[in-house]
Amino acid sequence: MTELRGVGIGLGVAQGPIARMAEPLPAPKDAKSELSVEEETARVREAVGAVARELEARGAQAGGAARDVLEAQAMIAEDPTLEAEVDSRLAAGKTGEFAVHDAFASFREQLIALGGYLGERAADLDDVAQRVIARLRGVAAPGIPDPGHPFVLVAKDLAPADTALLDLDKVLALVTTEGGPTSHTAILAREKSIVAVVGASGAKDLADGRTVIVDAAAGVVTVDPSDDDLVRARNRADARKAAASAPLTDGALADGTKVPLLANLGKPGGAAEAVALGAEGVGLFRTEFLFLSSSSAPTVEEQRAAYIELLSAFPGKKVVVRVLDAGADKPLPFLNDAHEENPALGLRGLRALRASEDILREQLTALAEADAATRASEAGPADLWVMAPMVSTVEETRYFTALAQDYGLKTTGVMVEVPSSALLADRILQIADFASIGTNDLTQYTLAADRLLGSVASFQDPWHPAVLRLIREVGAAGRANGKPVGICGEAAADPLLAVVLVGLGATTLSMAPTALADVRASLLTHTLDDARRIAEAALAADDAASAREAAQAASSSPVAA
Template identity: 85%
Template sequence: MTELRGVGIGLGVAQGPVARMAEPFPPPEDVDSTRSAEEEGARVRDAVAAVARELEQRGAQAGGAARDVLEAQAMMAEDPALLTEVDTRVGDGKTGERAVWEAFASFRDQLTALGGYLGERAADLDDVAQRVIARLRGVPAPGIPDPGHPFVLVAKDLAPADTALLNLDMVLALITTEGGPTSHTAILAREKNIVAVVGAADAGSLTDGTVVIVDAAAGVVTVAPSQDELDRAENRAAARASAATAPVTPGALADGTPVPLLANLGKPEGAAEAVELGAEGVGLFRTEFLFLSANAAPTVAEQRDAYTRLLSAFPGKKVVVRVLDAGADKPLPFLNDSHEENPALGLRGLRALRASEDILREQLTALAEADAATRATPEGPADLWVMAPMVSTVEETEYFVAMAREYGVKTAGVMVEVPSSALLADRILAHADFASIGTNDLTQYTLAADRLLGSVAAFQDPWHPAVLRLVREVGAAGAALGKPVGICGEAAADPLLAVVLVGLGATTLSMAPTALADVRASLLSHTLDDARRVAEAALAADGAASAREAARAASASQKVTQP
C-alpha cells in the first residue's frame, strides 16, 4: 500500500479500479504538405468550425458552469489571431495538422508565461488543438475510456469537453497528475460533486485495474489498499451519504451555538438548489457573471433585474453581495485591460473600481433599487449586505462604507483577503459593519503562491498556521467590537477546518451548496469549547499538514464522530 498526495476537490471518499485516459496525439510530422495552401487553409477552417460547434453543443447539453466553460473554449478555438498564426504556417507549406499544432502550442506557451487565470487556460488550448487535429485526420479525439465497469479515472488533466459530460454512473472519482484547485477539472468536479484529487504528480505511475481509494477530504490516493482500509472508506462514504439525506436544520454546534451556513453563488439561477440543500442565506454572491462576458458594463436596469431575482429567492434571509471583483488577471475592456507584470498584485478588486468609480456607483444604484423592489415580499424582504473585495487599508474601508451609505446600503462590509487587512482588522471593523474572510486569496498572499498556478498548488492550503493566525486576528477583532466575521473561501467547505474556523472566531460559514450537509454534520459533533481546543491544536503546528493532523487528533480525543 502506498499513498499519493495532491489537492482534494470535494469532501468525499470513493474507491475502485483505475482506468487511464488515452494519451494525447504526438506532434504531427513536420513535412511539406502535398496540398495547396488554399486547400490546407480550407481544411483547417472547416475543422476548427466543426470543433467549435461541437463544444457549444456539449455545453448546451451539460448546462451550468460547464456551458460557460465550453462556450469560452469554442471562442478560443476561433480566435482570429490564433487562426492567423495557423494561416501563416500553412502559407509556409506546412500541413494543416502541423500548422495547428505549432500555432496552438505557441499561444499556449504565451498563456502559461502570463500565469494566473490565463495560465490556467493553457490546457484548454491543448485540448482544442487535439480535437482539431483529430478532425483533420478523420479519427476520434482522445477521450474518456470505457472499460465496461465503474472506474476511477486517471488523466494528466481533463479537458472541459470531457469533464462536462462524464457518466457519473461509471466514473467513481477523478485523479489528475496536473492542474490546480481552480483548473476546469476542479471547478466542474465541485459542481458535479465528484470526488477528485488533482495535481497528484505521481499518479502517472498508476496502471489500469489497480484498486485505489480517493480521499478528497485528505487529498490522498491510497494505492492497493488493504481490505480493512477499503471497509473504512466504504463506511465513511455511507456515513456521508446518510448525512446528506438527513433533515436539514440550521447550522449550529453541539451546545446550540448558532453558526449559520450560507451559500456561495455566481448566478441567481443557483438560488433554488442552494435553498434545497439547506442554505440559510447567501454568504457570497459574485457579481462578475454580469460583467465578464460583456464588452461594455451592464446597465443599471440589467443589474437591478439580476439582483432582484437573487433577493426574491431568499425572503427574510441574509444575502451578502460582493461588488465587482475583476481587473488584472481577468481584464475587462471597460475597467482595466492594461498589461501588468504581476497581475495578482495589480489593479484589481476595489482598486480597479476606484479607478473607474462610475461602475461602482452604478452597481450600488442597482443594488439599492433591487433592495427597494423586494421590500414588499410577503415572507419579508431579504437582508441585503454589500461588501468590497481586496480591501487592504483602513482608508479603503472608509471610502467604500461611505459610498455604500450614500446609496442607502444599510450593512456595508469588506473582504479580508490580504494580510494587511487581517492585521488591521480591529481598525477596519471600527468602520465596517462586518468582515468576510476570503481564504483562497488570503492563503495566496500569505504564502506568496499564486492560487491559480498548479505548480505551487501545494502551498495553497488554508490549514497553514500562518493563515489560521490571521483568521484568529480577524475573529478576535470581530468579537471585541461585536461585528460579524464570515468565511466565504473554500476553507469553509472542509468539515474539520470549518470547526477550526469557528474556534478562531468565525460567526458564519459560506460555501458551495453541495458542501453544506458535510459541514452541518461536523459542527453538530463539536461544542464551542471543543472547536476552540481543536483550533489551538492546529495553531500550534508548524505547517499545513501537521496542523490538519493535530486538529484531527484533538477532535478524536474529544470522542466526537466526524462524518
C-alpha cells in the first residue's frame, strides 16, 4: 500500500480501478501540403469552426462555470490574430495540421509572455489545437477514456471541455498531478460534487487498472489498499450519502453557535438549486453577467428585472449583492478597455466604477428600485445588502457607503480582497456595515501570485498562514465593532478550512451551493472552542501544506495540538 498526497476537494471518498487520460496526439511534421493553399485553408476553417461549435454546445449542455470557460475557449479558437498566424503558414504551403500546431504554439508563447488572464488562457490553446488537429486527421480527439466500467480518472490536468461533461455514472473520482485548490478542475469538481484530489504529483506513475481509494477529506490517494481499507472507505461513503439525504438544517457548530451558510451565485437562475441544497441566503451575487456579454452597459430597467428575480427567490433571507467587479480578467469596452501592463494591479473593481461613476449610480438605482418592488410583493422582501469590490482604503469605504446610502440602500459593506483593507479593517468597519472576505484575491495579493497564472498556482493556497493572519485581523475588527464578517471566496467551500475560518472570526460562510452539505457536516463536528484551537494550530505553521496538516491533526484531537 502506498499513499500519495495532494489537495482534496470536499469531504468525499471513492474507490475503484484507475484509467488514465490518453496521451496527446503526436505533433505533426513540418511538411509541404499536396493540396492547394485554398483547399488547405478551407479544411482548416471547417475544422476550427466545428471545434468552436462543439465547445459551445458542450458549454450550453454543462451550464454553470463550465459554460463560461468553454465559451471562452471557443472564442480563442476563432481569434482573428490566431487565424492570421495559421493563414501565414498555409500561404507558405504547409499542411493544415502543421499550420495549426505551429501557429497555436507560437500564439501560446505570446500569451504566456503577457501573463495574467491571457497567460492562463494559453493552457487552453493546447486543448483547442489538439481538437482541431484531430478533426483534420479524422480521428477522435484525446479525452476521457472509456474502459467499459466505472473508474478513477487520473490525468495531468483536465481540459475544461472534458471536465464539463464527465459521465458521473462512470467517473468515480478525479486525481490530477497538477493544479491547486483554485484551478478550474478543482472549481468544476466542487461544482459537480465530484470526489477529487488535485496536485498529487506522485500519481503520474500510476498504471491503468490499479485500485485506489481517493480520500478528498484527507487529500490522500491510497494505492493498492487492503480489503479492510476498502470496506472502511465504502462505509464512509455510504454514511456520507445517508447524511446528504437527511433533512436540511441551518449551519451551526456542535455547541449550537449559528454559522449561516449562504450561496455564491452568478445569475438569478441558480437560486432554486441553491435553496434546494439548503442555502440560507446569498453571500455573493455577482452582477457581472449583466455586463460581460454586451458592448454597452445594461439599462436600469434590465438590471432591475434581474435583481427582482433574485430577491424574490429569497423572501426574508439575506442577499448580498456585489456591484460590478470589472477590470483585470474582465475588461469591458464601456468601462475600461485601455491596455494595462499589469491589470490585476490596475483600474479594477471600485476604482473602475469611480472612473465611470454613472455606471455605478445606475446600478445602485436599479438595486434600490428592485428592493422597493419586492417590499411591496406578497411574499415579502429579501434582506438586501450591497457591497463594493476591491476596496483598499478607508476613503474608498466612506465614498461607497455614503453613495449607496444616498440611494436608500440601508446595509452597505465592502469586500476585503487586498492586504491593505485587511490591515485597516478596524477602521473600515467603523464605517461599513459589514465586510466580506474574498479569499481568492486576498491570497493572490498576499502571496504576489496571479490567481490566473498556472506557473504560480502552488502559491494560490488560502491555507497559507499569511492569508490566515489577515483573515484573523478582519475577524477581530468585526468583533470589536460588532459588525458581521463573511467569507465568500473558494476557501469557504473547503470543509476543514471552513472550521478554521469560523475560528478566525468569520460569522457567515458563502460558497458554491454543492459544497453546502459537506461544510454543514464539518461544522457540526466542532464547537466554537474547537474551531479557535484548530485555527491557532494552522496559524502556527510556516506554510500552507503544514497549516493544513496541523489543522487536520488538531481537528482529530480533543486537546490542543
